[in-house]
Amino acid sequence: MLQYALKRAVLALLVALTVSLVCFLLVNLSTDVATAMAGEGATAETIDAIRTQYGFDRPLAVQYFEWLGRATLGNFGDSLYFRTPVAALVLQRMPTTMILGASALGFALALSIPLGVIAALKPNSWIDRLTLTIAVVGQAMPSFWFALLLMYLFGVTLQLLPISGGDTWLHFILPAIALGYYAAPAIMRLTRSGMLEVLESDYIRTARAKGLRNTSVLFKHALRNAVAPVVALAAVQLGFLLGGSVVIETIFALNGLGYLAWEAISHNDFPVVQAVVLLISLVYIVLTLLADIANAWLDPRIRIG
């Protein structure tokens, strides 16, 4: 188990390095950083001066390693727009996004796994069709549109929940639903197909031949095997959710990383963009690593090779 986890961790580290390179190159190739730093209406001399002063005229490889070296120590430079250190900015915004992401995934799992199981237990029944409809609608509806619908219904018409800001946990309910609903269909369909397959398997017949109660057959023998792929998918979905939080945070005026990214992009604040993209990628890599380890815990065939 430990050996397996270490192997995965080394792999994750390599991926993280690759991501940092891509992240650095994307920014440097898409804008001229010196121009961006100089701001609008700067003269050619100012831009050149900035270029030499910050070393943007050196080869990209040198710049990359310098940036990586500083980034590993948590130094991402100063924000061009906020004029404060990027690291502090990011740290300050991170909890909001983490809470949003976790509660969105929590909502998605709480909604989709039970529905997936029920759909698998009664395939082609009305409830199966209903979950299929929810899944199709969920995949087809853009999250910003669904977010606006939620705001209108629960915020404006029913006046049950706040729709803007992130002061209390109540503020997170609607954004979490809006964001999580987007991830639910894939998890639901995978749970359903996994359960259908597992319920047909020989070992379920064995479990029933032992006279085990239905709950035991269903939860101990079937669900554990059916959710193994769901764990991996949930990690991937959480990555999408972090990406989707850019839109949702903007709509609900939640002061998180997504909102920060949106602000930074619109102000050409490249140090912040780099930091946020790198951070979200790292979170994603860590999640995938955790999913691999969780899978190994669920499935002894991975754990004991």
Add this chain to the structure above:
Amino acid sequence: MQVEGLRVDIPTPMGMLHAVRGVDLALEAGETLCLVGESGCGKSLSALALMGLLPRAARRSLSRFSFAGEDLQRAGERRMGDLRGNRIAMIFQEPMTSLNPSWSIGNQLEEGWLRHRGGSTALARERALHLLERVGITGATSRLGQYPHQLSGGLRQRVMIAMALMCEPALMIADEPTTALDVTVQAQILHLLKELQREFGMGLILITHDLGIVARVADRVAVMYAGEIVEQGPVARLFSHPSHPYTRGLLDCIPVPGRLAPGERLGTIPGVVSPPIGALHGCQFRNRCSEAEDACATRAFELRELSGGQRLRCRLAAT
């Protein structure tokens, strides 16, 4: 155990599949009954029907089902659940897939005991350990913590047998328990089953298509074809006087040293089992039968008593 008029019907897009059609079975304590027939003749479904483990779409009907003095004809899922794994146990053809890959051997052995007998895990573990040793697994203590993928097919089938024996069942149903195993392992497993049967005084229903196995273990044999029993009787009688053309055909398929001259061909039964779908008339074997006459296409034949406890469903019994 006594079963009469067992029927299993499965709706299919092509019409109703009459997978099992009026099968009668009787089994005394300690007796071995072999159900023999080709793939698709309804032997596995008959067994699953007795266990109450039929696929969802399948429908079962019975005119009589008694087990150890209890009438189970109308027994619900709750009662059958109490009996399964407790008084009636079953082992399956595929030891590779019949164990749950996610739980340890020990856990899967113990859970049946805990379900039916309750009590402490320690007691269940003790019982599991004892049975693993009894079915010939060495290093049983360390095996308890292992997972199915760490065991070979033969070992897994031994685990399945130990699992079935946990609550000392009065009846064991073994559905082709050796088909998926190596020939040498097959013999060991069969020997073990017979030995355990004697030790526990269990009734054993063994489903197989291998008449070599039948000759070694059976007390009585029922030959099934297309969902019906076409011939049954004591094993010695059936092998010395096979009366149904199908039984004779099956026996001709077995290679016996010295019976055939070099170069002579081993017997085969031409054709395949046609699935019993829709309204059925006459004998289902007639299209593959060398003794078939016109009457076989229309007349329904009863199982008729021959001498020596043998019963036959064929026009040959009527004449």
